[in-house]
Amino acid sequence: MTSPIPFGAPMREQFLIDPNFKNLNHGSYGTYPKAIQTVLRQFQSEAEARPDVFGRITRAQGIDESRRALADLVKVPVNECVLVKNATTGVNLVLRNLVYQPGDVIIYFDTVYGAVEYGLVALTESTPVQTRKVQYQLPIRHDELVRRFQDVVRSTRAEGLNVRVAVFDTVVSMPGIRFPFERLTEICREEGILSVIDGAHGIGHMPLDLGTLQPDFFTSNCHKWLYTPRGCALLYVPLRNQHHIRTTFPTSWGFIPASSDSTPPKAGKSAFERLFEWTSTTDDTPYLCIPAALHFRQTICGGEDAIYTYLETLANQAADSVAAALGTETMQEPGLQDGEACRLRQCGMTTVRLPIRVVDGAKSVRETEHGAEVPGDMVPVVRDWFLRVLVEEFGTFVPVFVHGGWLWTRLSAQVYLERGDFEWLGGVLRACCQRVAREIVSSVKL
Secondary structure, eight states: OOOOOOSSHHHHTTBOOOTTOBOOOHHHHOOOBHHHHHHHHHHHHHHHHSHHHIIIIIHHHHHHHHHHHHHHHHTSOGGGEEEESOHHHHHHHHHHHSOOOTTEEEEEETTOOHHHHHHHHHHHHHSSOEEEEEOOOSSOOHHHHHHHHHHHHHHHHHTTOEEEEEEEESBOSSSOOBOOHHHHHHHHHHHTOEEEEEOTTTTTTSOOOHHHHOOSEEEEESTTTSOOOSSOEEEEOOGGGGGGOOOOSSOOTTOOOTTSOOOOOSSSOOHHHHHTTOSSSOOOHHHHTHHHHHHHHHHTSOOHHHHHHHHHHHHHHHHHHHHHHHTOOBOOOTTOOTTOOOSTTOSSEEEEEEEEEEETTOOSOEEOSSSEEEEGGGHHHHHHHHHHHHHHHHSBOOOEEEETTEEEEEEEOOTTOOHHHHHHHHHHHHHHHHHHHHHHHHHHHO
16 A cells, blocks of 8 residues: 655645646645546547447446445435536536525525626526525624524515525635535524535535535535546435436436436436436546545545645644734634634635725725725726736735725645745735735836
8 A cells, every 4th residue: 555645845746736836726726636637648548549438338337436436425325426517517507407486585695606696696587586695794703604694584584485595605715714504504404495505615625424414405526625637526416305406407318307207216327317427528537537536535645534634734824824924814703712713714725814905985006004005996906916926926826805895815725735835925925915006006107
């Protein structure tokens, strides 16, 4: 058996990352090891060498093997797991398969992923369903988030409406914080609300026991944190809810007409499983790489628990280091007592405030002692400036975004990174914040 390789710089050699680029934003796109690239290319070569054999036999067998591996990882039966291209696809597929009546409502949260929110808007334009949003500003305690959700449920029902679905995250994309998805799932079950969990930052990022959690629908990218190629994601639908899912998008060969018998067979694959076996002619070889990715994680990284622990520890070290360099703060619950765990930071991403205030109504960018003040309509210009400077001058990137009247940045831990990478980033961001106002004003004048 191969001995695990130490995390940090030694592990970097196992990945495809340019040695002149510090990949500090793993959370956006993920990446995969060299060993997985070898497996991917082997499958792609097989697909071209014998197209019919691969398309009609190898592909289906490989997908079943991957589904079994994922089912074991998240502790559910394999006949409740299928594969889709990404979490956004999974969420949209579920929401578009549900049938809505006038008065039905979907509740979602203020920090929802933007593409999912657009999907909800589109849904209200083509079906009778309405939406209600849980409003808040981070940082906020988990208990308060849950309370506000319950308040929206009550107020919506007081309007005489039916709360049909709730959509929420495992980990919010930006700001990068852990969400109270376990408690929200419990409340949905108690209240008779269908829970749709966007676990884009889930599998490979934190322990997941869906058999115990029992959400109504759950989807999670494998290409972000599990080290599979893009795009590859799990869609989990327990047997009790599979009758809701009759079509993929695009509708394809597995389509289940409304008149069909949806009773699961005693032997063989169910209609739900067959539905996802062939959705269109696309490159599905990333799906087949799941077993190899799990093998890499076990033999080279030392197992799932070792990865999860390192990600959370490094993400928190990174946040503290960068915040100290900037003289600002990390995003965490207000009023934490000594020894009290920070639940928002219990994941592999953390969020740090930049010393750049967003001032609506201001007429120009203004330099301050430690950073800047920028008008709200200049935020896109500032973000573009950070993108250009970080990539072109420093060979790295971290996302910069506005929340609660300030600019923040999100940090992504990974096994090929170490604390020194983020100490370096702290100095880079401090220099950028000292330059941004002066350089943007100069560029505007030009």
